[in-house]
Amino acid sequence: MSDSALRIESLSVTYPNGFEALSDVSFSVPVDAAVGIVGASGCGKSTLIRAILGLLPEGCHVSGEITVGGHDVLHADHAIMRAWRGRLIGYVGQDPFGACDPLRSVRHHIEEAWYVHRLRPPADAVSEGLTSLGVADPARRASQRPHQWSGGMLQRATTVAATAHRPLITLADEPTSALDTDLGDGSLILLRKSCRSLLLVSHDLASVARHTDQLVVFDRGRVVEAGQAQALLSSPRSTVTRSLLESSNPQPLRRSPVSAPAAVELRSVSKEYAVAGHRTPVIVDADLTIHRGEIVGVVGPSGSGKSTLLRLLSGQERPDGGDVLTEGEPLWRGPRQRSPRVPRRGWIMPVFQDPVTSLDPRWPLWRTITEPLVLRGGRLSRSQRRQHAAAALEKVGLGHINVTRTPGSLSVGECQRVAIVRAVIANPGLIVADEPTASLDVEAAANIASFLRALADEGAAVLVVSHDEQRLRSYADRVLRMREGKVT
Template sequence: METLPLLDVHDLTVEFATRRGVVRAVEHVDLSVRRGEILGIVGESGSGKSVTSYAVMRILDRAGRIAEGSVTFSGMDLRDLPESDMRDLRGREISMVFQNPRAALNPIRKIGRQIEDVLLRHGQCTRADARAKAIAMLDRVRIARPEERYDAYPFELSGGMCQRVVIALALACRPRLLIADEPTTGLDVTTQKAVMDLIVELTRESRMSAILITHDLGLAAAYCDSVMVMEKGRVVEAAPAATIFSAPTHPYTKRLLRATPRPGATLRDLVMDPPPETVPAAIPKTGRLLDVRGLVKTYGAVNAVDGIDLHIDRGESVGLVGESGCGKSTTSMMIMRLLDPSDGSIHFDGQEIAAIPARAFPRHPLRKRIQMVFQDPTDSLNPRFTAERAIADPILRMADRMGRDALRARCEDLAGLVGLPTHLLDRFPHQLSGGQKARVGIARAIALNPDLVILDEPTAALDVSVQAVVLNLLEELKISLGMSYLFVSHDLHVVRLLCDRVIVMRAGRIVEQGTAQQVLEAPTADYTRELLAAVPHPPA
């Protein structure tokens, strides 16, 4: 055991010059990584976890600077190192893996060539043996048929594959420290597991150190030796991974842990002060609301959705689970009548709606009864509409005419329902936080009291604590307004919290369906078991 840590950050403070003065993104952070250690930095957006690592790499953007503190990497003070030396260090000694693998790869260069570029840049190979070394690297990150894949372009590979290539790039020069910034966000759970297993295995194999930056406490606890929790630019707790899970000391860590969906927890367990039990809608509704039979969507020769039968009763929530490309989004878009099916029928409240062209559906009287909450709250709000205008949009188009004051009052009611402070109604999307934007999206969807709401990964872009609150809100709204939900997600644990029934999809077909409890606790399909096993399990 060496006494000197590989990376030692002491009293680090990073400042950003903004229009409204100097903002401290990171304050007095201490951290150290020993040789061979994997450190997890966990925090929600804006906690300063990424900025800390950028400061270590000295890749802060122009407005940012290290105001105080020291960064020492194997005895060298990185703060005072000339930029030319720093460039040499990046990639060779410390390398980074970023969140979006596609953006990190040059789209018009073969992946093998990109690995060669890094090797040549740092003098790790000669022109003669570059190809062989690049192929060896591809092999090392478990890419099947590396000789063939050497000539592949990034767009020919899946997201998980691309991330492996990025890892190969990062590890090409055998660095001593790997910084992985949300390396698996946006990847499917099974891919996430494969990528994380690979990172940890390679780290161990070459006695490398690593810093894993993530918002997922479960992921950090499952793969790291020690975990550091950050909140608002400060470190609130640092402890060995096992301890932080079993005995968190700081209230923020406790809250974060509590908000993480996990086996055995109910929706109300996720938040500190559970809301009072909601009074159900006055008239309990029963009966079949949606009946889908033999739904097919064909793109060229591919069946994206290959004959799906499903039904949703009134007041019921059904989860539609699967990995990217399984056809769950296509299915929901067809039910939502934004996309025309190739074949099959969709009966909504007894009426056949599959035959109405998607283009004509906005004017159909059923339009207001089927609504949707989108995955990305930022993308789904018009950047030039205020929150109020966004919420008012469906009311203006589809409800009876009402005066300005009545409309404002209705928007304020809706804002109240979704817990959005009314003074935020005049703001534009870019002036709202992620959770607030999600609330605007929900308010817009429920503005006309729809019967069926499709939730397309409504919390995928949100922090866990915000996710917990939003999930509770959705549950409350469902009960008080008597709506039905079709919850589309890749996360089985989140689906279990909200849904009565779960449908698991793969490659355009349904592989399993049943009550949430049955599917999650006693899955019959192998694929479901695989999905469940891929969810990171913290050390017990």
């Protein structure tokens, strides 16, 4: 057994298209220690995780060394890596929905951590694991499908699965991006207790400093600074680290007084879900008005009904009681109406909590981004659509991205910015955004906050659900709080 749980030595990774994602990266994670990885979206963090797990795409050129507990990971065959994943190397992914089979229960997802190794899960393992991470009524909730859980709740279930065998090292890729601060801290404390050593990838510098011993800062595939977490953040040497720290303290953005008419209204709206014969209220008698030119933020613990509120406002779901009005007209006008009536195509545009699966994996970015223009009746050539897409990406700091690329070649944070660009390209009247900055580093999050503020100042109504209350208050006109389905 090595004295390092994980050792990376001179690691370089070049993708088949020639893009060098990592260059001469070296660091280690001692046994029973926690190391944090921070950096801007696209700096190579996700590539590093894939390399350790042996999940890089075919055709990648990889050099250097990766060892876990003294075992050579880089040259291990598929059978050995399959045996090591989960038992030697745990993994909490950034995308909890992508980690789960949508046709099976959450319980199945957790128990698969044993079945994949031909083991039988202990009788109370699922319920005890979910309870330890703050999931109420775990036996009933475990029988539900992934889409019936919020992203933050599902991430906790994924954490239970990842640490089922108490692996030597657990790789956690943005494990708290969909959780509020208190739940995020609690989950990281429990995650730390559940594994021996931890490699934590996160955009939240303050959280990383609280929960890790050492910090490694990445920029464009290279390590630019490393050291003790608290000391490094209190006295950063690199301009990259200083820039990340400055962006992590959002400054209030200038906003104009709102005096425009209402864009959308909820009047005594209620919503229930039926699960296993039980009807559970999710939204209770909600009233809300959002005006043109206004950004309204919604915060609250995971499972409080935030995402359901967003789906009701956007017409993705029909309320069980009450009315939803857009520009004074009912969105739903009778029980036989199969789809909502909106002022025009593209008037309501969503930004989903799960950016990766919201993008068609087969389409190039230019087609995804400009599809709303086509649906509105725009007759654009392929060349024009590429130009529109490139100009839109430039506005969110992705001007360097080739519009012919597919979502699979992007990081989760980059996919989120593509999803936001797609939502706003056709000038919607209402934008409903579910955790639009959760997958972004602090610099990209500040960029998106400014972008949304500018859209509202041009006349759009914006609803933002977020766990990052500090940043939300820096650009929203008002912030509402949800708890147990009630808006306050």
